[in-house]
Amino acid sequence: MxxxxxxxxxxxxxxxxxxxxxxxxxxxxxxxxHPVVAERLPLPEARRAHKLLEHSAETGKLVLVPAGAQGAG
CATH class of the missing domain: 1.20.5 (Single alpha-helices involved in coiled-coils or other helix-helix interfaces)
Incomplete structure (x- = not known):
């Protein structure tokens, strides 16, 4: 380094x-x-989130939301 x-x-x-x-x-x-959020996903869908990041040209952030928190789904 x-x-x-x-x-x-x-x-x-x-x-x-x-x-x-x-x-x-x-x-x-x-x-x-004003952050751009493309999609909010429940935390158990982290694998799907990674696939979306790898294969998507979508603009915005993917947010993983813990169970019981507002904004999942």
């Missing part, structure tokens, strides 16, 4: 990562960013 890669990895972990994640959540809550 080259030096620049190590430097990037260390910056993307720990407190720097938490700071960026909090900023991202703030943008999301404030309606400043």
């Amino acid at each position: 080259s030096f620049p890669e190590r430097e990037w990895m260390s910056c993307s972990t720990g407190s720097a990562y938490r700071k960026d994640f909090r900023a991202l959540l703030g943008l999301l809550r404030g309606g400043q960013i």
Whole structure:
């Protein structure tokens, strides 16, 4: 691993990562960013989700939803 890669990895972990994640959540809550969700799938359908990712040109994210959570299916 080259030096620049190590430097990037260390910056993307720990407190720097938490700071960026909090900023991202703030943008999301404030309606400043709008992630595109292609499909929500129940967690037991993770295998299907992987196949969709491999064979689909669909735009958007696939979200795996745990049992009992809102948004599954």
